[in-house]
Amino acid sequence: MVSEERRESIALEDKPVLEEIRISVRNLVEFVLRHGDIDNRHKASPDNAMQEGGRIHRMIQRRMGAGYQAEVSLKYTQENEKYLLVVEGRADGILREEGQVTIDEIKGTYRELARMKGPMPLHIAQAKCYGYMYGVQNKIPLLRIRMTYCNMPSEEIRHFYQEYTFAELEEWFQELIRSYVRWADYTWEWSRLRESSIQGLSFPFPYREGQKELAANVYRTIYHGRKLFLEAPTGVGKTISTIYPAVQAMGKGMGKKLFYLTAKTITRTVAEDTLALLRKKGLHFKSVILTAKEKICFMEETECNPEYCPYARGHYDRINEAVFDLLTARESFSREVVEEYAQKHQVCPFEMCLDMSLFSDAVIGDYNYLFDPHACLRRFFSENTGGEYLFLIDEAHNLLERGREMYSAALWKEQFMELRRELKRTILSETSKRRKKSEIRGQIDLKMTDFMTQESVFAREEDSVDQTSIKSISGKIPSLPVTQSPVGSRNEPSGNSTPPPNVRGSLPVPRSKLRRTWQRPQKRRQRKRKRPQALSGGTKRAFSL
Numbered sequence: 001m002v003s004e005e006r007r008e009s010i011a012l013e014d015k016p017v018l019e020e021i022r023i024s025v026r027n028l029v030e031f032v033l034r035h036g037d038i039d040n041r042h043k044a045s046p047d048n049a050m051q052e053g054g055r056i057h058r059m060i061q062r063r064m065g066a067g068y069q070a071e072v073s074l075k076y077t078q079e080n081e082k083y084l085l086v087v088e089g090r091a092d093g094i095l096r097e098e099g100q101v102t103i104d105e106i107k108g109t110y111r112e113l114a115r116m117k118g119p120m121p122l123h124i125a126q127a128k129c130y131g132y133m134y135g136v137q138n139k140i141p142l143l144r145i146r147m148t149y150c151n152m153p154s155e156e157i158r159h160f161y162q163e164y165t166f167a168e169l170e171e172w173f174q175e176l177i178r179s180y181v182r183w184a185d186y187t188w189e190w191s192r193l194r195e196s197s198i199q200g201l202s203f204p205f206p207y208r209e210g211q212k213e214l215a216a217n218v219y220r221t222i223y224h225g226r227k228l229f230l231e232a233p234t235g236v237g238k239t240i241s242t243i244y245p246a247v248q249a250m251g252k253g254m255g256k257k258l259f260y261l262t263a264k265t266i267t268r269t270v271a272e273d274t275l276a277l278l279r280k281k282g283l284h285f286k287s288v289i290l291t292a293k294e295k296i297c298f299m300e301e302t303e304c305n306p307e308y309c310p311y312a313r314g315h316y317d318r319i320n321e322a323v324f325d326l327l328t329a330r331e332s333f334s335r336e337v338v339e340e341y342a343q344k345h346q347v348c349p350f351e352m353c354l355d356m357s358l359f360s361d362a363v364i365g366d367y368n369y370l371f372d373p374h375a376c377l378r379r380f381f382s383e384n385t386g387g388e389y390l391f392l393i394d395e396a397h398n399l400l401e402r403g404r405e406m407y408s409a410a411l412w413k414e415q416f417m418e419l420r421r422e423l424k425r426t427i428l429s430e431t432s433k434r435r436k437k438s439e440i441r442g443q444i445d446l447k448m449t450d451f452m453t454q455e456s457v458f459a460r461e462e463d464s465v466d467q468t469s470i471k472s473i474s475g476k477i478p479s480l481p482v483t484q485s486p487v488g489s490r491n492e493p494s495g496n497s498t499p500p501p502n503v504r505g506s507l508p509v510p511r512s513k514l515r516r517t518w519q520r521p522q523k524r525r526q527r528k529r530k531r532p533q534a535l536s537g538g539t540k541r542a543f544s545l
């Protein structure tokens with residue numbers, strides 16, 4: 001949405017203002033400093049990791065003392081003759097105590113803190129940006145950076161400290177900005193071209209009945225920063241009647257990026273076709289279609305790690321060149337085009353698609369990329385980022401059902417059945433292990449008795465018989481069958497407490513009988529456990545929250 005301040009400056013329009021190229025601290029460091037492989041093997045974090053991260057931030061911030069200032073907004077502006085480069089973000093905390101300023105950057109993690117050798121380079125880079133920006137604003141010669149890592153499940157905390165002089169931070173930050181200038185220059189030049197093309201753009205068809213009114217309403221809604229719910233029958237020309245005024249509004253500075261979000265793939269194509277039509281009429285407008293990872297992946301399985309996928313290996317070393325190549329060659333970044341350039345530069349097509357969205361005027365994709373708390377584009381919609389965005393939500397009635405899915409938990413009967421089977425297996429194997437142990441103990445007792453009787457070996461009362469000596473003694477005795485009833489065990493038939501002189505030859509009850517005696521209750525128990533299934537397999541139980 002367009003900010004109030006921005007709309008006012010547009011409305012006044014009497015003083016020439018340099019265009020602002022804005023980038024968040026997080027996006028800046030992630031874009032410029034990334035290198036190496038894509039490796040998702042160690043990033044198995046639960047779906048609610050983002051919410052958990054927010055909770056951890058607030059928890060740590062609350063615990064800090066009076067000298068701690070949480071969520072400090074910081075901004076750095078660099079002016080040149082063409083534009084203003086604005087880098088902005090929010091430091092998690094700034095601590096002032098005993099004349100020392102500490103920039104605190106909090107990160108929630110699932111890693112074991114004890115095994116961390118130091119802070120992650122991108123995290124420390126983010127904190128250094130805040131340190132520099134705070135240093136410029138407050139003229140501080142020496143700054144301390146504190147990285148606070150919190151293990152989210154255990155809430156254990158570990159700090160890493162580094163100190164920098166302002167001069168060191170300035171040199172480092174200016175180098176970072178110099179690496180980004182090529183991209184900022186390109187963004188500025190492109191926006192000039194885009195805006196001049198919009199000036200001469202007209203509606204591509206003669207207006208049908210009601211279409212002009214519809215387009216005017218969309219434009220007015222954007223101008224006033226409001227929301228418009230629109231219901232119109234199929235064939236009225238809703239797509240062109242909403243995209244055209246949105247593009248016009250962007251030409252007047254009332255928005256930097258247009259998100260066209262749909263429930264179905266086919267309507268995404270309709271949006272792209274509409275932009276292609278406007279391009280034929282002279283519009284310069286870059287657009288990207290975001291395709292699901294599973295669909296656009298070049299590999300059989302989406303296993304994003306350098307050992308399995310060659311596109312993941314060294315992806316971050318090559319991606320910026322690949323993005324720049326495509327950016328300067330085409331205006332429409334459809335799935336086919338992204339695939340072509342990803343192959344050319346041997347990078348992951350899905351990640352490339354996401355990167356293209358940073359430089360696109362229109363982002364066309366599924367509702368998930370905005371509304372799903374687990375799949376939304378963090379580069380645009382996370383807490384510390386934001387921008388002048390316009391949203392066109394196609395067939396918004398689908399949002400109800402999709403929203404339910406996004407914010408609901410689903411329980412699958414198969415998983416419960418599998419868990420039950422697993423538990424059963426574990427319990428049975430434990431029981432059989434225990435039973436075997438007790439049988440062995442029983443056999444040893446029997447062998448001891450037999451040995452003592454036959455060989456007239458007597459151990460004095462104070463003699464301790466350790467396991468080794470038992471083994472060596474029992475080695476002389478012929479072994480008994482495993483099904484032998486363990487004498488002295490809890491399954492022993494009652495009234496047989498005196499060990500028989502010769503166990504093999506003089507059992508008090510026949511061996512077959514004895515076996516049945518201690519097996520029967522077991523069989524009964526097994527029969528009892530067999531119950532008919534309450535639900536048929538494959539049933540999904542969904543619970544809306």
Ligand code: SF4
Binds near residue numbers: 293298305310348349
């Ligand atoms: S190509 Fe497929 S497997 Fe490889 S990094 Fe991309 S999404 Fe993952």
